[in-house]
Amino acid sequence: xxALVAGGAGYIGSHAVRALLExxxxxxxxxxxxxxxxxxxxxxxxxxxxxxxxxxAVSRALEGCDAVLHFAALLSVGGSVRxxxxxxxxxxxxxxALIDAMDAAGVRRFxxxxxxxxxxxxxxxxxxxxxxxxxxxxxGASKLAxxxxxxxxxxxxxxxxxxxxxxxxxxxxxxxSLGEDHAHEExxxxxxxxxxxxxxxxxxxxxxxxxxxDGTCIRDYIHVQDLAVAHVQALEALERGDAFxxxxxxxxxxxxxxxxxxxxxxxxGTPVPHSVGPRRAGDPPRLVAAxxxxxxxxxxxxxxxxxxxIVDTAARWRRDHPQGYRTRP
Ligand code: UDP
Numbered sequence: 001x002x003a004l005v006a007g008g009a010g011y012i013g014s015h016a017v018r019a020l021l022e023x024x025x026x027x028x029x030x031x032x033x034x035x036x037x038x039x040x041x042x043x044x045x046x047x048x049x050x051x052x053x054x055x056x057a058v059s060r061a062l063e064g065c066d067a068v069l070h071f072a073a074l075l076s077v078g079g080s081v082r083x084x085x086x087x088x089x090x091x092x093x094x095x096x097a098l099i100d101a102m103d104a105a106g107v108r109r110f111x112x113x114x115x116x117x118x119x120x121x122x123x124x125x126x127x128x129x130x131x132x133x134x135x136x137x138x139x140g141a142s143k144l145a146x147x148x149x150x151x152x153x154x155x156x157x158x159x160x161x162x163x164x165x166x167x168x169x170x171x172x173x174x175x176x177s178l179g180e181d182h183a184h185e186e187x188x189x190x191x192x193x194x195x196x197x198x199x200x201x202x203x204x205x206x207x208x209x210x211x212x213x214d215g216t217c218i219r220d221y222i223h224v225q226d227l228a229v230a231h232v233q234a235l236e237a238l239e240r241g242d243a244f245x246x247x248x249x250x251x252x253x254x255x256x257x258x259x260x261x262x263x264x265x266x267x268x269g270t271p272v273p274h275s276v277g278p279r280r281a282g283d284p285p286r287l288v289a290a291x292x293x294x295x296x297x298x299x300x301x302x303x304x305x306x307x308x309x310i311v312d313t314a315a316r317w318r319r320d321h322p323q324g325y326r327t328r329p
Pocket of ligand 1: 206257
């Protein structure tokens with residue numbers, strides 16, 4: 001297939017580009033480089049440097065494509081609480097503009113980066129796809145809105161779509177060539193690594209009064225290469241079954257913030273300096289995936305099942321790329 005990867009210069013998108021190429025697909029990248037990096041796009045892959053709502057540029061990029069994989073979105077829970085309009089504009093309005101351009105171009109396969117944040121506070125854990133969706137922050141709400149739009153469009157025959165609900169994407173490519181490089185890093189694992197390396201202030205643990213064994217939040221950390229492979233599998237499975245499908249992608253294992261902090265310390269051989277602060281707005285206490293549907297439907301089977309192995313890839317990336325993609329070899 002020829003796939004257009006919107007946001008293909010970003011963290012998860014760039015790993016998906018690699019996985020698509022390895023599976024023999026032809027790939028183009030659409031990215032305005034507001035958060036993505038030119039260096040993350042492999043030589044030989046055409047890069048269309050444009051906003052996903054730039055109709056002319058998107059129409060050119062879509063020529064001859066069979067599918068769109070859409071990663072070009074804002075991704076921070078905290079950021080969405082601070083600036084909800086940006087999340088509704090980028091994650092909903094611009095995504096609809098992208099789908100409008102696809103419709104005009106006759107491209108009818110769509111793989112969507114969704115999130116476990118669409119579920120809100122769990123009523124049961126682990127969470128399967130039928131868990132009620134009641135997001136508690138604008139990030140989750142914006143992703144759920146697009147899921148609902150895709151469900152309607154699929155029912156009307158406009159496209160076939162799959163929503164992949166990631167739990168906590170983490171790690172870096174094991175060959176050391178791709179990793180996480182955000183201008184304002186807010187995620188636990190990179191911040192803990194940088195704190196241990198003395199590159200950032202001590203980590204703040206956001207709350208230790210949750211109803212969990214050690215009082216800190218529990219998350220399901222899934223390696224970014226496992227997510228990338230799942231996109232290829234889901235794309236290839238899109239022809240079968242319902243026109244709209246949703247899958248949870250996680251390892252099924254939860255780790256508390258304290259466990260992550262200890263794990264980073266073990267991997268780096270030096271403790272993570274940290275203190276405990278108040279809870280962060282919008283954080284559910286526990287999010288763990290039941291990913292049985294993805295396993296049964298398209299053979300999803302994460303290779304990275306050990307948190308230490310995931311942290312190790314992230315730590316190598318950050319050690320070798322102190323300035324992210326701007327690091328000179
Ligand atoms: N977290 C933390 N300190 C930080 C960043 C994150 O304690 O500086 C916690 C956060 O409250 C959550 C977990 O780490 O319970 C994972 O947060 P992250 O932002 O990495 O991912 P999210 O779960 O929000 O997608």
